[in-house]
Amino acid sequence: MTKTVFLGALTVAGLTAGAAAAATLDDVKARGTLNCGVTTGLVGFAAPDANGEWGGFDVGVCRAVAAAVLGDPTAVEFVPTTGKTRFTALASGEIDMLARNTTWTFSRDVDLKFEFTGINYYDGQGFMVPKELGVSSAKELDGATVCIQTGTTTELNLADYFRKNNISYQPVPIETNAEGQQQYLAGACDTYTTDASGLAATRAAFEDPSEHVILPEIVSKEPLGPLVRHGDNEWGDVVRWTLNALIAAEERGVTSANIAELAAAPTESPEINRLLGTEGNLGEMLGLEADWAVKAISAGGNYGELFEKNIGENTPVGLARGLNAQWTEGGLLYAPPFR
C-alpha cells in the first residue's frame, strides 16, 4: 500500500511539475503581475531611478508586454539577475521572461532550451580604455588586464579575439556591471570589455566620461533580445509579437502621441488597423484583448520612442541608431507583417 501511495504522490508531483511548465500566459493573467528578469542596474537599459522606479530600454519591453497582457504597464515585478543567475531564474519559472541584454546564441536557444523572441538591440562587443593610456586599437592591448563580466558571451569572445590575434591578456572576472565600473576606475584593470551599448551606458555614469574612449574594434556580433522558456509557444508568441508591434508601430508612424486618435476609428492603412485591433482579430488569436498593441505602444511609445528616451543621442548614454534603425532607413529592424 505504501508503494501505491508513493507512486501516487510521484504522479501528482509529476503532473504539477508538467502543468507549471506550460501556460505562462494564464499564470501571468491569474497572478496579475508579470515577473520580468532584468539586469542588476545598467543605466539606459534597466536601472531603478531615485524613486525606485525601474526605467530603461529593456524595462520598456517588459512594460509593453505587461500592458499588452494585463492592460497595466506598471503591473511588472522586476527581478534583478546577474549574468550567472539569469538562465536559472528563467528556467526555474521564477521569471516569466528575461529582458536583460542577452545575446541570442545557438546553444542558448537549442541546448539551454530557451526561446528568443526577437532582437531588440543589435550590438557588438567593444573595449573601453582610459584616454591617458594612449591606446587606439584593441590590437595594442597585448599584456593588458581586462575586466570582464563572468558568465557572458563576452568572456568567450574575448578569449577568441586575443587568441586569434596572438596577444595575451589577464582576465579579471567580475559579477556585475557596477563592480566592473569600480575596478576599472580604480585602475585594477586597464580595459573594460562588454557590449558596446553597455560600455556607452557605463561611461555615461562616470564623473568625467570624456576621459575614456571606446575602441573602434567591435569583436563580435551580439544580437540582444528578450527570451522565454522553450515549450510554451503561446507565451513566446505574445512576447515576440509585442516586440514586433513596437517595431512595426515605428515603421508605420504610430506613436504614443497619435495612437489614441489612430485607434479610435479605422484608418486608411489596413496594417495599422490590424495592428491596433480596429480590423481583424489578431488580439484574439494571441489570447489577448483586441487593443493589446494599443496598450503596449501607449506604455512607453514605439520602438523609436523607447530608444530615444532611454539610450538615444540626447541621453547621457548617447547611442546612435546605427544597425538599430528601421530597414527603410538602412538598419536591420524588420518586423514581419501583421496579417
Add this chain to the structure above:
Amino acid sequence: MTTMTDPPKASFKLSMLLNDTRYRSYTFQFIALILLIAAMAYLGSNLAQNLRDAGLNISYDFLGEPSNYDINQSLIEYDSRSSHWRASLVGVLNTLLVAFLACITATIIGVVAGVLRLSNNWLVRKLMAGYVEAFRNVPVLIWILIIYTIMTAVMPAPRDFRGDDAEASMILGSFAFTNRGVYMPKPLLDPLGWMVVGVFVASIIGMFAYRRYATKLLYDTGKLLPMGWPSLVILFVPAILAFFILGRPIELEYPELGGFNFNGGIQVLGSLIALWFALAIYTGAFIAENVRAGIQAVSRGQTEAAAALGLRPRRVMNLVVLPQALRIIIPPLISNYLNITKNSSLAIAVGYMDITGTLGGITLNQTGRAIEAVLLLMLFYLVISLAISGVMNVYNNTVRLKER
C-alpha cells in the same frame, strides 16, 4: 517436525516490534531508513521527471569539450583551448592553494592570539580580546570585500610606477605592491640550482636528526647538548657553501614594468591575497578561542606542579601545558580547517578563480549543465573535507591521551 524438543520459544508477535526493548530501536531505525530512502527517491524521481519535461538530460560529456575561457591564475598549464575538465582542475588547485595558505596563517595567528589572550599584560590581553570579538562577529564575506577594496583603492596602479617622477616605486627595487597584486622576484633554477635546493632539504632533515639525537642523549645520559645555534648552522651553512661552490647557480628574475603590467617575476594576485588574509584573520579568531579554551582546560595543578619542579614559565608552557592542551585543541581545529576550505568558495566575490568560480561558475554558465556541475562540486568539497579530517584525525591520534 513436531518431534523436536526445543525449549519452548516465546512466539514472535508483531506488537513486540514496538513493545519489546530488544526490537524497538531496530524498528525505529528501520522506519527512519525507509523514510530517508523514500525522500531521496522522491527528490530523485522529481528531478528526473522535471528534466524530462524540460527535454533535458544528465550528461558529463561537456567536461571533454574546450572551455573557451581564460583563467587569471593557473598552477598547471591551461589556455582557452583546454577542456572544461582541465579548467575544473585549475579551479581545484586554486582552492587547495588558498585553503592551504589560509590554514597555515590562521593557525599561526590563532595560536599567538590565543596564548596572548591569557597574557598577564592587561593591554595585550585586551587587544587580543578586541581582535577576537571584532573578527569573529563580522561575516567573512565582508572581510574579504573590505581587504579587497582596500587593496584596489589604496594601492597604486601599475601605471603609477611609470616615468621619472613616478607616484609609486618598487620596494628594494624588487617588490611592487600594486592594486592588481604583489609582484616579487622569481628564482630561476638550472640543474646546479636544484642541487643547492637538494642540499637545503638534506640540511632540514639533518637538523631534525640532530635534535632527535640530542633529546635521546639527554634522556639516556642526562648530558645536555646545545640546541639553538647548532640547528641554525646545520640548516644554513651547507646550503650557503653549496651555493658559492657551485658558482651561484640560482638567479632572481625581477619584475619589470613593461606594457600595461609588470612582467616577469611572480605575481600574487590581489584577489588571492584578499581571500587568503580574510580567511586567515577570520578563522584565526576562532582558533584563538580554541587555543585559549584548550590551555585553560589544563588543570592549574599541572602548571603549579611544573613550577614547583623548577621549570621556567616558557618550559611549563611548552613541555607541560601545550602538549595536554593540544588534545583539546585539535578536534575543533579540524572543523576550523574545514570551514576555511568551504569558505574559500566565496572567492568569486573578488574574482579569484577557485573551483566554484571555474566549474561552478563559468563552466556551469557557458554549458548550462547546472545539475551536473553542482553535483561534481559537492563531490569535490566532500572529498576534500573528508581528506582533511582524515589527515587531522591521524594527527589527533598521535597527540591524544595514551591510556596505559
